[in-house]
Each structure stands twice: as structure tokens, then as C-alpha cells.
Amino acid sequence: MNKLTTTFLLAFIFSIGNSVYAQNSEWVKYNQKGKLTYKTTPAGDQIMDFSHAGYLGGGVALPTITTTITVKPSGTGDDTKTIQAAIDQVAKMPLKNGFRGAVELSAGVFNCASSIIISESGIVLRGKGSDRSGTTIKMSGDPHTAIVIGKGNTKVALGATEDTNQVEQTTTRFVDSYVPFGAKSFNVANAKGFKIGDTIAIYRPTTDAWVHFMEMDNMYREGKKQTWVGTGREEISKRIVKAISGNRITVDVPLADSYDAKFLMPMGVKVAKIKALNRVTHVGIEDLHIQCEPLESSYGNAPYAGIRVGGDDCWVKNVFAEETMNTTVLAGDRITMQRVKIKHTYTNLGASKPADFSLEGSQNLIDRCEATGGNTYFVWTSSLITGPNVVLNSTFRGIGSRIQPHQRWATGLLVDNCTIADGNIDFMNRGIAGSGHGWTMAWGVAWKCIAKSYIIQNPPGTVNWAIGCIGQREQTARLFDGSPIIPDGNFDSHGKPVAIQSLYLAQLQERVGINGLKNIGYQGNTKSEFKNKTIALSPFTPDRDSKLGINLAFERPVNTNNVRGTTREFGGERALDGNDKTYWAVNDEVKQATLEVDMEGPVLINALKMSEALGQRIEEYKVEVQLDSKWILVDKGTTIGTDKTVKFPSIVAWKVKLTISKFSNYPALKSFGLYLSK
Known part of the structure; x- marks a missing residue:
């Protein structure tokens, strides 16, 4: 068997792995010489x-x-x-x-x-x-x-001593219009002062133009603007210089981000030679x-x-x-x-x-x-x-x-x-x-x-x-x-x-x-x-109501403003556990009680079912759904009692909040269910 045939067979073995049904990924695969080859995006990322x-x-x-x-x-x-x-x-x-x-x-x-x-x-x-x-x-x-x-x-x-003072030495800037993800080399304005073996820091700035391009300048929570990555903050990558050819620098580890000059100006991408850190x-x-x-x-x-x-x-x-x-x-x-x-x-x-x-x-x-x-x-x-x-x-x-x-x-x-x-x-x-x-x-x-x-x-x-x-x-x-x-x-x-x-x-x-x-x-x-x-995926057994269907709030994460006592015996999760013998309760001195369910994603609901544990105590409440960063009222009332069911027009819910504002004795809620009822 000649060397070319042997190489081809090795590549074939690599490609099929342990399964005759396996197929090659279009993004990474072995070629006929047994070498990994990578598909690139139109911009050159791989x-x-x-x-x-x-x-x-x-x-x-x-x-x-x-x-x-x-x-x-x-x-x-x-x-x-x-x-x-x-x-x-x-x-x-x-x-x-x-x-x-x-x-x-x-x-x-x-x-x-x-x-x-x-x-x-x-x-x-x-x-x-x-x-x-x-x-x-x-x-x-x-x-x-x-x-x-x-x-x-x-x-x-990166690039700092234990007291965070910068220890930069020689600096320069990227001059490429685009450096792709996965690249190991890039062109700089001036490589003079850099040598093989130097540790460098690559500073990618956050600019208003980039934040806008990422569509991250339009986030609001309850009417207040939210800051994603603040302009002026820098993403810093540390690398070691492996080769220099003219003003082109090659580093030891591929770059883990892309660098598009049109979104990074006027600061641009700075490259700085730095001293080794005094780290353990x-x-x-x-x-x-x-x-x-x-x-x-x-x-x-x-x-x-x-x-x-x-x-x-x-x-x-x-x-x-x-x-x-x-x-x-x-x-x-x-x-x-x-x-x-x-x-x-x-x-x-x-x-x-x-x-x-x-x-x-x-x-x-x-x-x-x-x-x-x-x-x-x-x-x-x-x-x-x-x-x-x-x-x-x-x-x-x-x-x-x-x-x-x-x-x-x-x-x-x-x-x-x-x-x-x-x-x-x-x-x-x-x-x-x-x-x-x-x-x-x-x-x-x-x-x-x-x-x-x-x-x-x-x-x-x-x-x-x-x-x-x-x-x-x-x-x-x-x-x-x-x-x-x-x-x-x-x-x-x-x-x-x-x-x-x-x-x-x-x-x-x-x-x-x-x-x-x-x-x-x-x-x-x-x-x-x-x-x-x-290992097989685990089955999930939902809590189901005979008339409303699956309880979409079952065992979801929940936050409350108060829990009775010093243990979790009366925690908010007790209202979501499908167990009629447990309940959420608050302390006597509480003036207003809130229970907020995180749906962990967009969930369509059109009904809720609530039940008090210790008889009729709640005298005023409201239920709101969070959507598009706002709270939308879906129900309010003066009584809950046992097994109160409320239906409303279908709405996508990310979070659902119950606010109890008036009660004759401390509230005790044994169930809070959310449904998409037919």
C-alpha cells in the first residue's frame, strides 16, 4: 500500500468516526489528507x-x-x-x-x-x-x-498588575478593515518595537456605532433605558507574538472575536506590548x-x-x-x-x-x-x-x-x-x-x-x-x-x-x-x-388541571417579597408545587405581598387559577404580565377563596406577578396556576 493510499484511508477512518451513519459537518471536516478543513463565512470568519x-x-x-x-x-x-x-x-x-x-x-x-x-x-x-x-x-x-x-x-x-495599574509599553493599531474570527495574524500601523515572544494585549473598543449595529441601544425596563456594554469599555485579549513580517503580526492563539473597523472608529483597535502579570x-x-x-x-x-x-x-x-x-x-x-x-x-x-x-x-x-x-x-x-x-x-x-x-x-x-x-x-x-x-x-x-x-x-x-x-x-x-x-x-x-x-x-x-x-x-x-x-433525556410529568389543562407555572422559579418564619416551609415555591397541603404565606407585619413567577421564556397564557389555604383572607389583589418590558394588567379583584379561575385574552408572558394589597389576616396561597385553555 503506497503512502497516498494510506493517508486517504486514515482520512476516511477519521471521517466516519464510530458510526457508519455519521456525516461530515459543513463547517469542520477532514480532507483527503486527514487534515481539518474549515468553511468560512463571506467575511472570512471560521x-x-x-x-x-x-x-x-x-x-x-x-x-x-x-x-x-x-x-x-x-x-x-x-x-x-x-x-x-x-x-x-x-x-x-x-x-x-x-x-x-x-x-x-x-x-x-x-x-x-x-x-x-x-x-x-x-x-x-x-x-x-x-x-x-x-x-x-x-x-x-x-x-x-x-x-x-x-x-x-x-x-x-489583562495587562494590569495586582493593583490594576497599566503596564503597557510599545503600542500600535490595527489597520485592516476587517480581521475575522479565528484569524492568527493581522496588520498593524507599525510593528517596530515588537518582537517574537512578546506578550501583547489587543483592545477592542465599545463604540456607539457598534452598540447601535448590535441593536443594543433600544433596551428599556419600565421606561428606563438599560445599558448593555458601556461605550469606553474594552474587550481585551492577551496573546504571544509568534512571527513578524513587516507590519504583519502572527500570534500563538487565534483571535476569539472579529474586528470590523467601520464599527470601531475613531478609537480603533489598540495593540500593546505588556509586561507579564504578577499572578499566581x-x-x-x-x-x-x-x-x-x-x-x-x-x-x-x-x-x-x-x-x-x-x-x-x-x-x-x-x-x-x-x-x-x-x-x-x-x-x-x-x-x-x-x-x-x-x-x-x-x-x-x-x-x-x-x-x-x-x-x-x-x-x-x-x-x-x-x-x-x-x-x-x-x-x-x-x-x-x-x-x-x-x-x-x-x-x-x-x-x-x-x-x-x-x-x-x-x-x-x-x-x-x-x-x-x-x-x-x-x-x-x-x-x-x-x-x-x-x-x-x-x-x-x-x-x-x-x-x-x-x-x-x-x-x-x-x-x-x-x-x-x-x-x-x-x-x-x-x-x-x-x-x-x-x-x-x-x-x-x-x-x-x-x-x-x-x-x-x-x-x-x-x-x-x-x-x-x-x-x-x-x-x-x-x-x-x-x-x-x-444518557437519555429526562421525562417531565406536568401538573394538570382537569378543565384548564397543563399548569404552565408548575415548578417555575418564583420571587416573593416576604416568606413567613425563618425557613422555607412557607416559601413562594409552595404555591407552584402542585401540592394542596403546602402553601406560601407571609409574616403578620407585611402590608403588601407579591409573588412573581419567571416563565423562563415567552409563554402564551389565557387563564389563571388561584386558591387560598386558610380560608378567605385576601380582599384586594391584581395580576400583571410582563411583556415588552412593561407590566400589563390581566386581572384584579377583591376575593380569591378556593379555586378561583379567571380567563382573559391570550397574551405572551415572560413573568407574571400577583400583588396582594389588602387582606384581613396574613395571606396564605396554596396554588397559583397559569394555563393556555382551549
């Missing part, structure tokens, strides 16, 4: 190379560091100071090949009432396992994060169980978070966090989170949701992780965060939960072979949600995922993709608007597998070879490496 995400830029094995100090649990009292003293002792040791040593926590329970802080580079904190027979950090005391990596627990801006690096957290007591609460009232990584080239692996809220924050760059498991016993309460994995840096990899819990964001992105960021081979469960970039323009996220049996993957326009989150994600890719549903929308001038995914496609208007319905983004081979199993692994293998996959724990890019692909 799906970027995401393989640079992860520790030391991807494809590098997490190091094994010898134990320097072993700490045993005291059995009584607070162990935080003992653990901290061991970390501080290792922190004084000299760096050797980038590391100082490892602090190992013996098996058992360590009671910790404050944060464990690692503020020097080259330290590993390791336990004896993440199950209950291993090492448990049991959180107690005042609200805090269990483990903090980084000085001062702050997110450090090469810190690892391994083999630990973080335990809190289960708490039925809104996340804003939950006392404990898990791990905040405020350093670069760090990792967290084999950690099990129970009952923490906003559990992990990846605030640095080139962080790997591998086999991190998060569990919530109770559904998060209220319309505001926590994030299990919060992406606040770049080139970060969330790999083979799990999260279980209702009404959460499994993964979100912060404002003006550029990729590549990757969520790989991870499994998430929980009704009302989702992967959803959260606010104000993040770019370059790959969700690769993830399963969300009960929830959504959304790259969308959140409109006035939150404080005017607007367009949340551009240049995002969902690759071969399984989810209950997808909302994939294209911001003006950009693309979001869902490729080879399984689950329902949904369309919606901008959040809280009635119209227009935003068209689908780019769905490719929806409901049918594509030939390349994992885009990240395919790109990684092409860039660094098969050993890059093996270094991060994959023997190959085959279906056998993706166990979560066998």
Missing part, C-alpha cells in the same frame, strides 16, 4: 482552534508533585489555621521547576470556618480522595469560599470533598462557595463539592478543571440563578465534570470574556438549569459532547434580563451535545453554531420582548451525528499529536471516551 484551552495551553499532562507536608484533622475545633500554616510554610520554599511542594490532607474531616488561601505559585493542596472515605473539608462559620487561589481573591485585568501560577487542588449542610435557599442567601481560581496555569481535579453555591470561578487563564463534581440537594430558589462553573478568564478547560441541581446555570460566562474556553465531555442534570453565557458579550466558547438531560444550551439575546445582559455570546459552538432544547441565535455580523446536536430547537424574541422572533443561528446536521466525535480533541490531536490527547486522559477521539452520550 470556527477557531479551541485546542489551546487548558493547563499550559492544552495537551499538557497535569503534574504530579511530591508531598512536602502532611496535615491530619484535629477532630475538634477549626482546622483552617493548621492547613493555612502548612501552606504558608511551603510558600517560603524555593521554586524548583516551577513548584515548591504539596500539602497533603490526610483522610478524615477537616472543620474549616474560613477560606484556605494559596497566594504563592507552585503549591499543590491534595487530599486522599473526593468520596466520603477520603478527605472532607466541612465548611462552617461566616460566609466564605472554601479555597481561594490568587492574591486578594480578585480578578486581575502552577497551583493545583486535588482529591478533595467539600461539604456544606443542605440548605433550601436562594443562592444570594447561601453562605458557602467552593473554589475560586485567580491564577494562571492552575488546575482542579477530582473534587466533589456538595451544597456550595457559585461553586467554582475560573478567573485566570489556562485553567483545567477535570472531574469536578457538584451536587445540590435542593433546587435553587428564585428567578436569579447561581453558576456552578463561572468562566471569567480565557483558554480554560472544563473536562469530564458533573453538576446536579435545579434552577442553576451549570456554566456561564462573564462580560467581555474572550475565548477559547471549552466545556468538554461533561454531564449536567437538573430541571430549569442550563448552559447559558450570561451577560454582555462573551466570545469563543465550545460546548463539546456535553449532556444536559433536563435543560438547555442557549447562545442568545437576554435583552433586559438581569441589568441589561443583551447579547451574551458570539462565535460559540455546541458540538455533538444532547440537551432538552437549544436557543441558538446569531448576533448581527457574527455566528453561533450547533453542530450534530440532539434536542429540540427553540426560537424566541429577545428576553421580555413580544417580538420579533429572532431567527435560528447556524444549526448543522441537527439530530444527526457528525463524523468528528470531539472537535476539541480533533483540533488538539492535529496541533500536538495523539500524545496530547493521552496527556489529558484520552486514548483517542472515539465514542468510547464519551460515556455520557448514552
Whole structure:
């Protein structure tokens, strides 16, 4: 067999993957030479190379560091100071090949009432396992994060020192009329003063022209204008110069956004040579169980978070966090989170949701992780965060939960072979949600995922993709608007597998070879490496009224202005749980009671049904629907009593609010149902 024939056969094997029914994606596929080829948009944009995400830029094995100090649990009292003293002792040791040593926590329970802080580079904190027979950090005391990596627990801006003073040196500007997403080179006005190996920051400005083009200057909440991305704010990408030819600069990692000069003037795109940041690096957290007591609460009232990584080239692996809220924050760059498991016993309460994995840096990899819990964001992105960021081979469960970039323009996220049996993957326009989150994600890719549903929308001038995914496609208007319905983004081979199993692994293998996959724990890019692909979507059993049909408010997130007592026994969610024995109630001193249901999308309703739990008490109320950023009255009255049904003209509802303004005794509502009745 000659070399050409062998190459062709290899390419054919790559293309069919594990399924004879798989087809090529039109956007990424292998050519006859076994090389990845990419379709471009008319402007030249293409799906970027995401393989640079992860520790030391991807494809590098997490190091094994010898134990320097072993700490045993005291059995009584607070162990935080003992653990901290061991970390501080290792922190004084000299760096050797980038590391100082490892602090190992013996098996058992360590009671910790404050944060464990690692503020020097080259330290590993390791336990004896993440199950209950291993090492448990049991959180107690005042609200805090269990483990903090980084000085001062702050997110450090790109191109800044710890005190955020800019340390720019040589500067220049883009001169290209358009630099596409996925590009690795660009032309500048003057490359003099730059050299190979320099760290540069690329500053993409926010201008009135761009905000207008994105249709983000027309958002109002109850008559008040909402600001999406304020003019003057900059999206900052950090790269390393790999080559210079004349005034053309080539960088190490593709650009995770596009740069259209006509929307970025007069400031233009600045390129600045910067000094390396004084940040914590090469810190690892391994083999630990973080335990809190289960708490039925809104996340804003939950006392404990898990791990905040405020350093670069760090990792967290084999950690099990129970009952923490906003559990992990990846605030640095080139962080790997591998086999991190998060569990919530109770559904998060209220319309505001926590994030299990919060992406606040770049080139970060969330790999083979799990999260279980209702009404959460499994993964979100912060404002003006550029990729590549990757969520790989991870499994998430929980009704009302989702992967959803959260606010104000993040770019370059790959969700690769993830399963969300009960929830959504959304790259969308959140409109006035939150404080005017607007367009949340551009240049995002969902690759071969399984989810209950997808909302994939294209911001003006950009693309979001869902490729080879399984689950329902949904369309919606901008959040809280009635119209227009935003068209689908780019769905490719929806409901049918594509030939390349994992885009990240395919790109990684092409860039660094098969050993890059093996270094991060994959023997190959085959279906056998993706166990979560066998998980079926979860069935949903609705609450149904014999006359009105399905209760569309059943188990939706709900906010109230008051809850009786100090527990959740009478929380607002009790009025939506379909259980006639539970009810929402407020305290005696309350003068007005409100219950607000978040429909989590545009839902058509034309009927409501309410029932008091303790007899006729309510003497005056109104029900309003939020649509087009306004509250519209659909019902008002002076009595509710038992099983009061009200019908009204059909209306799209994003939120529905009950306001009780007069009552003879504290209100107690056992049911609040919303319906689309025939």
C-alpha cells in the first residue's frame, strides 16, 4: 500500500468516526489528507482552534508533585489555621521547576470556618480522595469560599498588575478593515518595537456605532433605558507574538472575536506590548470533598462557595463539592478543571440563578465534570470574556438549569459532547434580563451535545453554531420582548451525528499529536471516551388541571417579597408545587405581598387559577404580565377563596406577578396556576 493510499484511508477512518451513519459537518471536516478543513463565512470568519484551552495551553499532562507536608484533622475545633500554616510554610520554599511542594490532607474531616488561601505559585493542596472515605473539608462559620487561589481573591485585568495599574509599553493599531474570527495574524500601523515572544494585549473598543449595529441601544425596563456594554469599555485579549513580517503580526492563539473597523472608529483597535502579570501560577487542588449542610435557599442567601481560581496555569481535579453555591470561578487563564463534581440537594430558589462553573478568564478547560441541581446555570460566562474556553465531555442534570453565557458579550466558547438531560444550551439575546445582559455570546459552538432544547441565535455580523446536536430547537424574541422572533443561528446536521466525535480533541490531536490527547486522559477521539452520550433525556410529568389543562407555572422559579418564619416551609415555591397541603404565606407585619413567577421564556397564557389555604383572607389583589418590558394588567379583584379561575385574552408572558394589597389576616396561597385553555 503506497503512502497516498494510506493517508486517504486514515482520512476516511477519521471521517466516519464510530458510526457508519455519521456525516461530515459543513463547517469542520477532514480532507483527503486527514487534515481539518474549515468553511468560512463571506467575511472570512471560521470556527477557531479551541485546542489551546487548558493547563499550559492544552495537551499538557497535569503534574504530579511530591508531598512536602502532611496535615491530619484535629477532630475538634477549626482546622483552617493548621492547613493555612502548612501552606504558608511551603510558600517560603524555593521554586524548583516551577513548584515548591504539596500539602497533603490526610483522610478524615477537616472543620474549616474560613477560606484556605494559596497566594504563592507552585503549591499543590491534595487530599486522599473526593468520596466520603477520603478527605472532607466541612465548611462552617461566616460566609466564605472554601479555597481561594490568587492574591486578594480578585480578578486581575489583562495587562494590569495586582493593583490594576497599566503596564503597557510599545503600542500600535490595527489597520485592516476587517480581521475575522479565528484569524492568527493581522496588520498593524507599525510593528517596530515588537518582537517574537512578546506578550501583547489587543483592545477592542465599545463604540456607539457598534452598540447601535448590535441593536443594543433600544433596551428599556419600565421606561428606563438599560445599558448593555458601556461605550469606553474594552474587550481585551492577551496573546504571544509568534512571527513578524513587516507590519504583519502572527500570534500563538487565534483571535476569539472579529474586528470590523467601520464599527470601531475613531478609537480603533489598540495593540500593546505588556509586561507579564504578577499572578499566581502552577497551583493545583486535588482529591478533595467539600461539604456544606443542605440548605433550601436562594443562592444570594447561601453562605458557602467552593473554589475560586485567580491564577494562571492552575488546575482542579477530582473534587466533589456538595451544597456550595457559585461553586467554582475560573478567573485566570489556562485553567483545567477535570472531574469536578457538584451536587445540590435542593433546587435553587428564585428567578436569579447561581453558576456552578463561572468562566471569567480565557483558554480554560472544563473536562469530564458533573453538576446536579435545579434552577442553576451549570456554566456561564462573564462580560467581555474572550475565548477559547471549552466545556468538554461533561454531564449536567437538573430541571430549569442550563448552559447559558450570561451577560454582555462573551466570545469563543465550545460546548463539546456535553449532556444536559433536563435543560438547555442557549447562545442568545437576554435583552433586559438581569441589568441589561443583551447579547451574551458570539462565535460559540455546541458540538455533538444532547440537551432538552437549544436557543441558538446569531448576533448581527457574527455566528453561533450547533453542530450534530440532539434536542429540540427553540426560537424566541429577545428576553421580555413580544417580538420579533429572532431567527435560528447556524444549526448543522441537527439530530444527526457528525463524523468528528470531539472537535476539541480533533483540533488538539492535529496541533500536538495523539500524545496530547493521552496527556489529558484520552486514548483517542472515539465514542468510547464519551460515556455520557448514552444518557437519555429526562421525562417531565406536568401538573394538570382537569378543565384548564397543563399548569404552565408548575415548578417555575418564583420571587416573593416576604416568606413567613425563618425557613422555607412557607416559601413562594409552595404555591407552584402542585401540592394542596403546602402553601406560601407571609409574616403578620407585611402590608403588601407579591409573588412573581419567571416563565423562563415567552409563554402564551389565557387563564389563571388561584386558591387560598386558610380560608378567605385576601380582599384586594391584581395580576400583571410582563411583556415588552412593561407590566400589563390581566386581572384584579377583591376575593380569591378556593379555586378561583379567571380567563382573559391570550397574551405572551415572560413573568407574571400577583400583588396582594389588602387582606384581613396574613395571606396564605396554596396554588397559583397559569394555563393556555382551549
